[in-house]
Amino acid sequence: MPCIRALPRRIQSDDVAVQITVNAALLKLRKEKKARTLTRTGLDGVVNPDWSDAPERFATNSELGAKIKEGIAMLPEDLQAAVVLRDVEGLSYSEAVEILDVMVSSLKSRLHRARFQLRQDMDDFPKAQS
Numbered sequence: 001m002p003c004i005r006a007l008p009r010r011i012q013s014d015d016v017a018v019q020i021t022v023n024a025a026l027l028k029l030r031k032e033k034k035a036r037t038l039t040r041t042g043l044d045g046v047v048n049p050d051w052s053d054a055p056e057r058f059a060t061n062s063e064l065g066a067k068i069k070e071g072i073a074m075l076p077e078d079l080q081a082a083v084v085l086r087d088v089e090g091l092s093y094s095e096a097v098e099i100l101d102v103m104v105s106s107l108k109s110r111l112h113r114a115r116f117q118l119r120q121d122m123d124d125f126p127k128a129q130s
Contacts, residue, residue: 026095064125071121079114082107087115 072083085096086107097107 023098026098030095067122067125068118071118074121075114075117079110079117082110083114083118086111 072080072088075083081100082096085091085099086093091099093104093107097104100107102110
């Protein structure tokens with residue numbers, strides 16, 4: 001792997017090489033996951049949705065999306081990183097923990113605080129839509 005060849009020769013610890021290999025493998029898996037496509041093309045059993053209220057639903061969803069993005073932007077940096085990695089990017093706990101370099105319990109605590117704060121920010125959203 002190119003990243004291992006780029007290391008200085010003075011590094012003797014196998015732990016560093018193992019960590020670099022693991023990180024490179026995870027990066028490759030993430031890239032492959034994004035590149036996957038659907039292989040099944042049949043439309044058997046597909047039910048056509050009711051589009052009668054689609055414009056209203058679209059308007060509500062886009063307003064909700066904007067409100068969520070605004071709420072995430074207002075979070076402290078550590079909480080924002082946890083929410084983006086887990087809820088927006090869809091990474092697993094182990095992947096998010098590795099990126100943030102924290103313990104699983106810390107990540108879960110940050111997610112809880114961030115989601116709670118976002119829920120408080122979103123409390124007025126349904127009232128404003130009525």
